Amino acid sequence: MIPVSMETGFFIYLLIWMLTISILWGRKLWRDHAQEWMLSKSRLFRCDSCHYAFINKENATISRCPRCNNVCIFRKHRRF
Ligand SMILES: [Zn+2]
Numbered sequence: 397m398i399p400v401s402m403e404t405g406f407f408i409y410l411l412i413w414m415l416t417i418s419i420l421w422g423r424k425l426w427r428d429h430a431q432e433w434m435l436s437k438s439r440l441f442r443c444d445s446c447h448y449a450f451i452n453k454e455n456a457t458i459s460r461c462p463r464c465n466n467v468c469i470f471r472k473h474r475r476f
Pocket residue numbers: 443444445446447448461462463464465466
């Protein structure tokens with residue numbers, strides 16, 4: 397066993413806890429950013445059969461309606 401003084405052991409204990417807390421905090425910030433919902437027109441789908449509006453992943457062009465399970469196709473509106 398490695399001889400360690402009380403102060404050094406306490407310092408290593410605190411250092412490990414601070415490192416663990418900072419890793420968990422960084423992981424939480426990363427997960428919050430990854431799962432963040434942002435509203436935009438490209439994410440908004442509208443079902444043609446039941447007229448239910450819902451949000452889907454970015455850059456998705458086809459999805460299923462969560463209410464009636466109908467296939468919904470995202471149509472980009474052109475500006476004239
Ligand atoms: Zn529907």
